[in-house]
Amino acid sequence: MITIYGATWCVYCMKAKELAEEKGLEYEFKNVDFDEFRKEFKEFFPTARTIPQIIMNDKHIGGYEELSTLLYSEN
Numbered sequence: 001m002i003t004i005y006g007a008t009w010c011v012y013c014m015k016a017k018e019l020a021e022e023k024g025l026e027y028e029f030k031n032v033d034f035d036e037f038r039k040e041f042k043e044f045f046p047t048a049r050t051i052p053q054i055i056m057n058d059k060h061i062g063g064y065e066e067l068s069t070l071l072y073s074e075n
Contacts, residue, residue: 002027002067005041006052009033012064013052019064023071 002020004027006013013029020027030037032051045053045060053060054067061070 001057003030003055004028004052005030005032005037005045005054007031007033010051016052016054016064016067019068019071025071 002025004013004016004020006016006029008014008031017027017029030040032038032041041048041051041053044055050063052063054063055061056067056070061067
């Protein structure tokens, strides 16, 4: 399971969603433009200055580049 904290206006957030879909992976997108998810984002990633921030199998892996590297290295 992948959790993507991002926003719909963020190109790399949308690319992360597209990559998860392309790979047929189950994911949840949490839009930090909404107060509920913004609060979660700040709790989980207090020093983060960029989005997306991605959790995969309960482990924080980073952003889009890290997700891409991880998923393409699995092939």
